[in-house]
Amino acid sequence: MNWWQSNRWNSKKRDADLERELRSDLELEEEEQREGGISEEEARYAALRAFGNPTLIREQTLAIWSWNWLESLARDLRFSLRTLCRTPGFSVIAILVMALGIGANVALFTVVRGVLLKPLPFDDPDHLVMLYEAGLHEDDTAGSNPVAGGMYDEWKKQNRSYSGLALAKGIRVGLSASGGQLPEKLYSALFSWDMLRTLGVQPALGRDFTQADDNPAASGTVLLSWGLWQRRFGGDPAVLNQTIHLDARPYTVIGVMPAWFDFPDPSTQLWTTVYHEKREDEMTSFSNHMFRVVGRLKPGVGASQGVADLSVISQRTHSAHLNDPFIFQSAKSRPLLEHIVGEIKKPLYVLLEATCCLLLIACLNVANLLVARAAARRKELAIRTALGGGWLRLIGERLMECLLLSASGGALGLLLAFAALHWLTQTRHDMSRVESIHFDGVVAAFTVGVVVLCALFSGLIAAFSSSDKRILGALHEASRSVSGGNARPTLRKVLLTLEVGLTVILLVGAGLLLKSYKRLRSADMGCLTQDVITMHLGIPDARYATPAQRANFYDTLLDRVRALPGVDAAGFATVVPGQGYQMDWTFSIVEHPPLPQGTGQFALSRWADPKYFHAMGIPILHGRTFDGGKRLDAANEVIISQSFASQYFPGEDPLGRHLRARGKNAVIVGIVGDTRYAIGETPKPVQYYPLDAGVETVGTLTIRSSRDLEQFALPVQRIVSEMDPDLPVSDVLTMNQLLGQSTLDQSFNAALLIAFATLSLVLAAVGLFGVMSYIAAQRTTEIGIRVALGAKREQVMRKILLDGMRPAVFGLVVGLAASLEAGQLMRDLLYGIKPLDPAVYGAVAATLIAVAAFACIVPAWRASRLDPVQALRAE
Amino acid sequence: MSSMAKQAQQRIGVLQGTLDMLILRTLLYGPAHGHQIGKHIQRTTNEFLQMQHGSLYPALHRLERRGWVVSQWETAPDRNREFKYYRLTAKGRKQLVAEESQWKQMAEAVARVLWPAAEES
Numbered sequence: 001m002n003w004w005q006s007n008r009w010n011s012k013k014r015d016a017d018l019e020r021e022l023r024s025d026l027e028l029e030e031e032e033q034r035e036g037g038i039s040e041e042e043a044r045y046a047a048l049r050a051f052g053n054p055t056l057i058r059e060q061t062l063a064i065w066s067w068n069w070l071e072s073l074a075r076d077l078r079f080s081l082r083t084l085c086r087t088p089g090f091s092v093i094a095i096l097v098m099a100l101g102i103g104a105n106v107a108l109f110t111v112v113r114g115v116l117l118k119p120l121p122f123d124d125p126d127h128l129v130m131l132y133e134a135g136l137h138e139d140d141t142a143g144s145n146p147v148a149g150g151m152y153d154e155w156k157k158q159n160r161s162y163s164g165l166a167l168a169k170g171i172r173v174g175l176s177a178s179g180g181q182l183p184e185k186l187y188s189a190l191f192s193w194d195m196l197r198t199l200g201v202q203p204a205l206g207r208d209f210t211q212a213d214d215n216p217a218a219s220g221t222v223l224l225s226w227g228l229w230q231r232r233f234g235g236d237p238a239v240l241n242q243t244i245h246l247d248a249r250p251y252t253v254i255g256v257m258p259a260w261f262d263f264p265d266p267s268t269q270l271w272t273t274v275y276h277e278k279r280e281d282e283m284t285s286f287s288n289h290m291f292r293v294v295g296r297l298k299p300g301v302g303a304s305q306g307v308a309d310l311s312v313i314s315q316r317t318h319s320a321h322l323n324d325p326f327i328f329q330s331a332k333s334r335p336l337l338e339h340i341v342g343e344i345k346k347p348l349y350v351l352l353e354a355t356c357c358l359l360l361i362a363c364l365n366v367a368n369l370l371v372a373r374a375a376a377r378r379k380e381l382a383i384r385t386a387l388g389g390g391w392l393r394l395i396g397e398r399l400m401e402c403l404l405l406s407a408s409g410g411a412l413g414l415l416l417a418f419a420a421l422h423w424l425t426q427t428r429h430d431m432s433r434v435e436s437i438h439f440d441g442v443v444a445a446f447t448v449g450v451v452v453l454c455a456l457f458s459g460l461i462a463a464f465s466s467s468d469k470r471i472l473g474a475l476h477e478a479s480r481s482v483s484g485g486n487a488r489p490t491l492r493k494v495l496l497t498l499e500v501g502l503t504v505i506l507l508v509g510a511g512l513l514l515k516s517y518k519r520l521r522s523a524d525m526g527c528l529t530q531d532v533i534t535m536h537l538g539i540p541d542a543r544y545a546t547p548a549q550r551a552n553f554y555d556t557l558l559d560r561v562r563a564l565p566g567v568d569a570a571g572f573a574t575v576v577p578g579q580g581y582q583m584d585w586t587f588s589i590v591e592h593p594p595l596p597q598g599t600g601q602f603a604l605s606r607w608a609d610p611k612y613f614h615a616m617g618i619p620i621l622h623g624r625t626f627d628g629g630k631r632l633d634a635a636n637e638v639i640i641s642q643s644f645a646s647q648y649f650p651g652e653d654p655l656g657r658h659l660r661a662r663g664k665n666a667v668i669v670g671i672v673g674d675t676r677y678a679i680g681e682t683p684k685p686v687q688y689y690p691l692d693a694g695v696e697t698v699g700t701l702t703i704r705s706s707r708d709l710e711q712f713a714l715p716v717q718r719i720v721s722e723m724d725p726d727l728p729v730s731d732v733l734t735m736n737q738l739l740g741q742s743t744l745d746q747s748f749n750a751a752l753l754i755a756f757a758t759l760s761l762v763l764a765a766v767g768l769f770g771v772m773s774y775i776a777a778q779r780t781t782e783i784g785i786r787v788a789l790g791a792k793r794e795q796v797m798r799k800i801l802l803d804g805m806r807p808a809v810f811g812l813v814v815g816l817a818a819s820l821e822a823g824q825l826m827r828d829l830l831y832g833i834k835p836l837d838p839a840v841y842g843a844v845a846a847t848l849i850a851v852a853a854f855a856c857i858v859p860a861w862r863a864s865r866l867d868p869v870q871a872l873r874a875e
Numbered sequence: 876m877s878s879m880a881k882q883a884q885q886r887i888g889v890l891q892g893t894l895d896m897l898i899l900r901t902l903l904y905g906p907a908h909g910h911q912i913g914k915h916i917q918r919t920t921n922e923f924l925q926m927q928h929g930s931l932y933p934a935l936h937r938l939e940r941r942g943w944v945v946s947q948w949e950t951a952p953d954r955n956r957e958f959k960y961y962r963l964t965a966k967g968r969k970q971l972v973a974e975e976s977q978w979k980q981m982a983e984a985v986a987r988v989l990w991p992a993a994e995e996s
């Protein structure tokens with residue numbers, strides 16, 4: 001028998017013993033009373049009077065023997081469970097509300113912890129920094145400029161602060177067809193040989209790059225990602241030392257990286273060595289900024305010290321090459337973690353704040369429900385207090401109820417959070433560090449903390465609302481409820497005001513993000529966004545070595561694609577609007593006087609075929625498109641965008657002038673409309689060069705058609721594979737999808753915030769409805785009398801309605817004021833609108849008033865329909 | 876906690892201590908069951924201490940738990956039925972002495988405050 005059982009057994013025995021004792025003594029008292037000469041029945045009553053309430057005495061006496069706190073805890077628990085089960089509707093609603101609040105918070109906290117707070121999985125990550133070039137212009141302090149290969153070389157040779165400096169660049173390569181598998185285009189990264197050493201990471205299988213692998217003369221080596229190894233090579237270790245073909249060149253597989261490794265980008269699937277891939281002139285240039293540089297600080301060296309060291313080197317290099325205007329003068333660094341999560345930090349924190357608001361609203365709502373129930377149970381509580389129920393006992397019970405509610409809510413919320421995170425990690429592969437999001441001890445502790453906090457918060461509010469000791473008043477009031485007690489409705493209205501205020505903040509935030517997203521999506525790209533499908537295509541240098549081969553490939557491809565039924569127009573360009581900045585070139589204008597030393601001009605550069613503008617709907621404003629007859633070296637024309645013309649040829653006709661870029665002159669033959677390189681960016685000057693020159697190997701095919709766009713994917717793929725079976729076609733996206741992808745973050749954030757805001761609006765409406773129904777029900781008699789005395793139903797309705805609207809309007813004002821502050825926090829997330837957008841504020845106010853009115857109108861209407869006779873009889 | 880609740884608790888506290896002492900003193904005459912103890916206290920105070928006998932039992936059990944009294948079922952000589960008799964222990968006797976002297980000290984102290992003239996004379 002363990003102590004608990006023996007304890008139970010003892011207490012049972014004691015109970016029986018005590019009952020016998022009380023009975024025998026009571027009988028004695030009865031006998032004595034009878035001996036006094038009164039009737040049997042009277043004697044019993046007299047004995048009971050002299051003795052007191054046997055049940056209470058028994059309970060009090062037993063309490064002397066009990067294991068006080070433990071048993072009272074168990075009793076509170078039992079009691080609370082019983083109370084909650086008696087009102088299942090209330091319990092279910094409260095648990096659901098809590099589950100939503102807690103679930104959202106736990107999910108977001110897990111994301112924030114995984115993404116922002118956990119250290120990077122590298123060796124001693126505190127010493128890792130991302131290095132940038134800076135100081136081209138005096139005001140150039142922001143930004144995160146990539147580093148030129150030449151500058152990296154100088155930094156590496158001369159610095160004394162870093163134990164390792166390594167290079168990375170994301171690229172795309174085509175993996176050739178092999179073993180019955182189709183060719184495919186993959187995201188890949190170029191690493192300098194010492195990158196993995198600098199990060200402190202080992203391949204899971206095979207070996208790391210060595211210095212001997214990292215030069216143009218070495219034979220190609222490649223590291224595979226875990227995912228690619230599993231998917232394409234069946235996780236077979238025999239893949240080591242096998243040869244695969246990337247862009248038609250042979251590479252030996254030397255290793256497989258661990259599954260969690262995804263530097264520099266979550267989509268990276270292959271790693272090759274940078275000096276082996278890039279031409280020497282790209283690796284030694286000081287003005288071709290294209291690489292990411294990771295540094296590991298030596299022990300004891302601070303980040304600023306390291307940057308100062310590199311800046312001296314940059315300054316020296318800059319001074320040695322004053323004729324090149326595009327050499328930066330200093331360096332900048334950020335912790336590596338900050339570089340990786342920089343863009344999602346702000347939105348995540350905003351979302352976390354939103355979920356905190358949601359949780360607060362949920363707690364307020366539960367507190368509100370509890371207060372309402374406390375009011376309904378007022379008589380019971382008053383009777384219990386009158387019978388000697390301790391004040392602390394009652395609070396303890398209330399807290400236990402809340403703890404039960406929020407613990408059940410927390411358990412359910414945990415499930416919700418789990419589902420949400422599962423969904424998130426499935427749908428947002430692109431998010432940085434998404435793989436490091438999972439539940440762990442800290443998250444569990446956080447959940448428990450939130451549960452306890454919610455219980456305390458809502459429980460204490462509810463408990464204090466019912467702690468007044470005017471028992472008699474309560475009993476009186478309950479017996480003649482002519483006017484509802486004042487204290488509780490006031491408290492509930494205050495809670496409601498808070499709730500409405502928080503809801504308004506969420507609504508304003510959601511409204512701002514939604515409007516910003518709408519603006520973003522409706523921004524004029526300068527080209528068609530409907531009826532156009534794009535496909536990414538790249539021909540390997542190795543197989544298409546001469547300009548003639550490349551030009552022929554494009555000609556054949558475009559001819560055959562244009563011949564497909566349903567194709568209205570087709571074109572090819574290296575980069576289409578919405579695909580990003582990608583490439584710029586420096587140029588000079590031949591007819592203009594040379595620029596002073598140390599200054600230069602650059603603009604976005606694209607290659608396009610003559611019919612690209614027509615296919616994309618980019619208007620030709622002046623002049624004409626490229627002459628299709630001029631090919632290869634003869635293709636010496638250039639087309640500029642409108643902003644190019646107005647920026648570099650003010651008050652001058654650019655047609656017929658010449659641009660000099662990459663050592664060649666080209667004549668300007670046309671001016672086309674401006675386009676945006678990315679959604680949300682202002683249009684920048686662009687120079688278009690003819691694809692027929694046969695220089696570029698990678699680009700995007702665009703097809704315009706009024707038919708179903710998706711149906712072109714297969715025929716085009718067939719054409720390409722007929723022309724070259726090793727050539728993958730990738731990223732088959734309609735223009736709309738392409739733009740949608742680039743605004744995924746914004747739409748994601750807006751959608752989440754709107755979901756939170758809608759939820760809280762519903763919660764606030766439910767709260768309002770509950771309070772108004774309760775108040776109206778309490779005033780039944782009063783309303784009955786009013787109506788009986790001749791009050792018009794409209795008057796009654798108006799009165800109840802106004803009563804309900806007051807906290808809503810007050811909360812609205814408070815919320816709008818607080819939103820002014822919250823809006824400032826979101827400034828960085830907004831595009832094209834100010835945080836103080838009157839339309840959003842107006843819409844939120846209108847929505848809230850409408851919802852509040854709707855929530856109040858039912859109770860008000862019901863009150864106005866009261867039959868006075870019935871209302872008065874209800875007493 | 877409101878002052879009202881505090882007051883109530885203090886009053887109970889004083890009563891409790893006094894009641895314990897009165898029970899122990901009653902048991903000094905010999906073993907007795909609850910009903911007898913109640914009756915005795917009421918009689919000796921000339922019905923001044925009005926109380927329901929029932930309220931004795933928590934006090935009796937508290938004393939038993941502290942080891943100041945022990946209980947046993949015994950047949951009452953006049954009723955031919957078993958009652959639960961309480962008996963003072965040695966520990967209980969000591970406690971009674973201590974409480975008595977404490978009570979005396981307190982009563983004297985209170986008296987000195989209330990009737991200072993009496994001491995002067």
